[in-house]
Amino acid sequence: MSSQKRQSRLTAQQKSVLIWGLVALLVCAAMNIYFYSLEGARGFYLWYNTRMLRSLILMGLIPIGLALLTFPLEKLKSKLPSRILRWVSIVASAVVTLISVGLLAFLIIAPRSGTIEPAKLNLIDPSKGIIAQATQTQASISSPQWQGATTGQDEQPLLRLSISSDAHWGVSTSNASARTEILQGIAAHNPDAFFLLGDIVENGSQSVSWNQALGDLEALIPRVPIRPVMGNHDALLGGQYAYKKIFFPKGFSSNSGSPYYYSIDAGAAQIIVLDMLWGTEQFGKRQKDWLEKTLQAADPSKPVIVLSHCYYYGSGYDDPTWGQPWYDHYQTIPAVVPLFEKYGVDLVVSGHNHYQEYLEHNGVHYAIIGAMGGISDPPPTYFSPASKWMAVATFGWLDLDVTRTELILSFRNEKGELIHEERIAFRRQ
Numbered sequence: 038m039s040s041q042k043r044q045s046r047l048t049a050q051q052k053s054v055l056i057w058g059l060v061a062l063l064v065c066a067a068m069n070i071y072f073y074s075l076e077g078a079r080g081f082y083l084w085y086n087t088r089m090l091r092s093l094i095l096m097g098l099i100p101i102g103l104a105l106l107t108f109p110l111e112k113l114k115s116k117l118p119s120r121i122l123r124w125v126s127i128v129a130s131a132v133v134t135l136i137s138v139g140l141l142a143f144l145i146i147a148p149r150s151g152t153i154e155p156a157k158l159n160l161i162d163p164s165k166g167i168i169a170q171a172t173q174t175q176a177s178i179s180s181p182q183w184q185g186a187t188t189g190q191d192e193q194p195l196l197r198l199s200i201s202s203d204a205h206w207g208v209s210t211s212n213a214s215a216r217t218e219i220l221q222g223i224a225a226h227n228p229d230a231f232f233l234l235g236d237i238v239e240n241g242s243q244s245v246s247w248n249q250a251l252g253d254l255e256a257l258i259p260r261v262p263i264r265p266v267m268g269n270h271d272a273l274l275g276g277q278y279a280y281k282k283i284f285f286p287k288g289f290s291s292n293s294g295s296p297y298y299y300s301i302d303a304g305a306a307q308i309i310v311l312d313m314l315w316g317t318e319q320f321g322k323r324q325k326d327w328l329e330k331t332l333q334a335a336d337p338s339k340p341v342i343v344l345s346h347c348y349y350y351g352s353g354y355d356d357p358t359w360g361q362p363w364y365d366h367y368q369t370i371p372a373v374v375p376l377f378e379k380y381g382v383d384l385v386v387s388g389h390n391h392y393q394e395y396l397e398h399n400g401v402h403y404a405i406i407g408a409m410g411g412i413s414d415p416p417p418t419y420f421s422p423a424s425k426w427m428a429v430a431t432f433g434w435l436d437l438d439v440t441r442t443e444l445i446l447s448f449r450n451e452k453g454e455l456i457h458e459e460r461i462a463f464r465r466q
């Protein structure tokens with residue numbers, strides 16, 4: 038065999054090992070790109086920065102790296118080392134390709150499988166707004182009490198909202214009895230709208246958890262107008278598909294074009310829902326521009342209330358496992374709070390942290406109500422300078438009444454007992 042022919046056969050082997058490595062790299066990249074494109078996935082990587090998640094990205098580089106290493110080994114007198122490394126690279130390529138294809142198939146199929154029916158609830162379609170019971174009464178009786186603004190009339194709630202967050206159906210550590218009592222209390226209160234600010238389920242890719250949540254909601258608050266908002270746990274591993282199927286079914290729409298962020302005309306107030314899961318991973322240029330335009334166009338005679346899963350200012354603790362700071366949010370404060378302050382947002386309500394807290398900073402008021410049954414967060418080791426009141430290891434919800442002049446915040450425990458009240462005069466023009 039001539040030296041030229043041997044050279045050409047070796048080149049073919051090199052090509053082969055490179056092709057195997059490139060295929061593995063491309064399939065791995067496709068899987069990671071798909072994963073990253075899912076709602077909240079980038080936050081998942083950041084806030085649960087495990088070796089496993091990092092290795093999903095790095096593993097695609099291993100086979101091609103091994104393939105390239107065979108090149109200098111070809112120059113050795115003995116061909117055995119390069120031959121062994123070629124085979125190691127090919128086996129690694131096969132393993133990485135199989136893992137990547139398997140994970141990609143899981144990410145596509147798992148969240149779409151299982152039987153989930155559209156919710157039999159009184160779901161609020163964001164584009165249709167909220168019709169307050171006070172407005173209906175006003176229209177039906179044309180009472181003079183609605184015509185002017187005297188001191189007594191100022192006290193009348195024009196809009197009654199209930200808000201809670203972080204129920205975490207589907208995990209044994211969540212408090213099912215507190216969750217049930219809260220829903221019973223909200224049903225008895227009969228608000229104009231109930232906002233469930235996310236982390237409805239522990240893992241959004243599991244249909245069994247969604248069905249548990251639906252079973253309770255349909256049994257306990259079938260008639261209360263409800264608008265569930267997606268949280269980081271709901272979005273886990275493609276959970277956005279179940280969320281949309283259940284809570285944003287066909288025929289629903291929003292003024293942003295997104296099922297995750299929009300504004301809602303609630304008559305006496307403008308409500309803005311933001312897509313904040315772990316932090317700002319979904320707060321790209323599109324959502325930011327939309328928020329700024331919406332705030333610019335807001336009716337100055339009405340209070341602006343922003344709702345989102347993730348919080349902004351908040352007391353909390355350093356995560357004992359990952360070291361992440363679960364307090365005064367280092368992403369949402371610089372990215373979003375300047376817009377709240379510039380355009381005079383009155384109140385921001387969120388969950389994510391499993392506390393009840395009231396805060397105020399630069400004229401914007403904040404409430405955290407992550408207390409619908411998810412396991413309580415540990416006692417805070419960091420207290421936000423913005424904090425005015427806080428309850429730790431409590432379950433409950435927030436009633437928010439909008440009058441002609443005030444926002445009245447009533448923090449309640451799971452029994453419905455008032456544990457804290459705040460009155461915020463809003464800036465009407």
Ligand SMILES: [Fe+2]
Pocket residue numbers: 203205236270389390391407411
């Ligand atoms: Fe949560």
